[in-house]
Amino acid sequence: MPSLVEQALAAMGGRSQLESIQSLHLKGYGHYYLIEQSERPAGPWIVRYEQTEEWRDLATGRRRMEKIERPGQVDRQTTISSGEFEATRMTVQGREFPPRVTPADPEWLDFSPERVLFTALAASDLRSDGSTLYQDVMHHAVTFTWKGFPVRILFNADTALPTVVELVRTYPRDTFWNVWGDVTTRWIYSYWYLEHGGLHYPRQVDIEKAGYPYRSFSIDEMTINAAIPAERLELPADAQKLAQRPQPEVEAWPLGRPDRPAVELAPGLVKVPGNWDIAFIRQDDGLLILEAPISAGYSQRVLEEAARRFPGTPIKAVITTSDAWPHFSGVREYVARGIPVYLLDRNEPIVRRLLASPRTLRPDALATRRREAELRPVSQRTSLGGGANRVELIPIRTETGERMLMVWFPEHRLLYASDLVQGPMPDGGFFMPQYLSEVRDAAAREKLQPEFVIAMHAPKTLWSKVLAAIEAV
Structure with a gap:
């Protein structure tokens, strides 16, 4: 009998279909909450609305994300991940600031909908972990570790599709999430969409962190295996220079x-x-x-x-x-x-x-x-x-x-x-x-x-x- 992960691969369109995805070009809209600095810890929280365009090179682990936020002081934000380093440059009130450079974190890649099942299969300790009721629907669970951190995926018992991915980890380079030590992050998939070639893909992802609703993002346009000009994924010269300096946690x-x-x-x-x-x-x-x-x-x-x-x-x-x-x-x-x-x-x-x-x-x-x-x-x-x-x-x-x-x-x-x-x-x-x-x-x-x-x-x-x-x- 196929494993829960293999059943999920089949439900999303087949293993070969997912393996054939080398790149994605995404456009979408979303919002996130400034939970860390809102007027009240219990909410309502200050909200930022974002319009994004993202290029993911899955074969090399590189990406570029361009974002416009409203309201707020940030006019535009561009993040480039080279696989080794990540540079984020902001324009505030018309003034462009030097990039902030940190070691790249592969979480975005390994836990993306198109890659998370392969992340599970690559784990040596992948195992079934019973069943539970989630969103009033029975789900089957698997667990494994990723870079030493525990992971749990819940699969809809009726459809075999993944509904939620749960990761417990630390964020030692994140000023806000480092505060809470062991942080539980949940990616919740919904608004499944039939894409070209028979791929089923969740066009909405909601993210919870440390028990807080944190971010919601919806894909408006998605192009599979779009060509990405190499220069769009290169760190700018000033970011490359900053990457040579120590990057303390x-x-x-x-x-x-x-x-x-x-x-x-x-x-x-x-x-x-x-x-x-x-x-x-x-x-x-x-x-x-x-x-x-x-x-x-x-x-x-x-x-x-x-x-x-x-x-x-x-x-x-x-x-x-x-x-x-x-x-x-x-x-x-x-x-x-x-x-x-x-x-x-x-x-x-x-x-x-x-x-x-x-x-x-x-x-x-x-x-x-x-x-x-x-x-x-x-x-x-x-x-x-x-x-x-x-x-x-x-x-x-x-x-x-x-x-x-x-x-x-x-x-x-x-x-x-x-x-x-x-x-x-x-x-x-x-x-x-x-x-x-x-x-x-x-x-x-x-x-x-x-x-x-x-x-x-x-x-x-x-x-x-x-x-x-x-x-x-």
């Missing part, structure tokens, strides 16, 4: 940025710019660290820098001010070391989810030495420390800032605005005037009179510039 990112050195805003108050900034706040009885972004590994380097800059000074606590994933993704390292965590009361559930997230594939310090977190939720204006660098933690409680804390430095008339002040942007202005208006309103409500403002993505800036930007809208 997120956990290994160095502290800060060479082009933006640390700044002492006041004695004992140091801001370290990076893709996501942190700050050190020395007080009479110890050191506060403002923000725990990026990863546990990044937090290790923050703590090393704290010891270098302030030798012998105990770490009192870390303060995390937002529910955006990159903002709190380094909290696990502080918890592993027994350091208290101040956070907004409304963000306690998402931070506890981070602390409970599985790390069996790549254990971190908290996974190897579990300990109870000392979380200190902030529900009202709260003072920390004394002296020149005393701070007040203040829930912002506005519409887009409802999951954020601001930090007030009374002696310096300096306000830390979490994520609500971002800039300067390429046009010299600020991102999202709505954000600016909310931090202005929150400051007025709390009777604060800042002279300067700083934020996760903003250097020390005159408060008057923020007010002027609001008036200019």
Whole structure:
């Protein structure tokens, strides 16, 4: 009797039909959610609509994807995978940025509808795994491993077609998905279509990640074995040059940025710019660290820098001010070391989810030495420390800032605005005037009179510039 995978190959049009596919040219539409930085962890999430054109060279494992997104700051995005490296170039507000280059990840190829069954057959540990009800229909399952990660495919018991492919893996080079450790990704196939030559192909694929609905994509046009000009799949010269540089994983990112050195805003108050900034706040009885972004590994380097800059000074606590994933993704390292965590009361559930997230594939310090977190939720204006660098933690409680804390430095008339002040942007202005208006309103409500403002993505800036930007809208 044919195996479940062989039956699926037959149902999709036959093994030889699928093996004959050397290239695909796809045009389609879709959407995805910015789950990692939306207003609320439970949704609704910020949505991006995308129109894409993609060329897949299945024989060599190369591809090119061109994408237009709306709404948002990105005008156009082009990704080229050479098989060894992947380069993504974005145009933002008419300005083209240098490409971001990373080692290529073969997931897109090995788990595409046209290749996933061959991926299963190539596994030495492929086996049947019983039956289960999915989408109210009985399905038969197979399991195997891919590059050491577990995979499960469910086949419709009536049609033999694959319905869902499930992969559990880590994403060590992805800033957002690295946060959650062992991530379960599901590709759900639907809208099956009879293509030329007798191929049955799912023209809609929905993707779930870590329990969230993440992306949905529908193919509008598909050409099988279309000729792809070689130059369309070549990495541009600047990307090839960048590919020769080390490409560290997120956990290994160095502290800060060479082009933006640390700044002492006041004695004992140091801001370290990076893709996501942190700050050190020395007080009479110890050191506060403002923000725990990026990863546990990044937090290790923050703590090393704290010891270098302030030798012998105990770490009192870390303060995390937002529910955006990159903002709190380094909290696990502080918890592993027994350091208290101040956070907004409304963000306690998402931070506890981070602390409970599985790390069996790549254990971190908290996974190897579990300990109870000392979380200190902030529900009202709260003072920390004394002296020149005393701070007040203040829930912002506005519409887009409802999951954020601001930090007030009374002696310096300096306000830390979490994520609500971002800039300067390429046009010299600020991102999202709505954000600016909310931090202005929150400051007025709390009777604060800042002279300067700083934020996760903003250097020390005159408060008057923020007010002027609001008036200019």
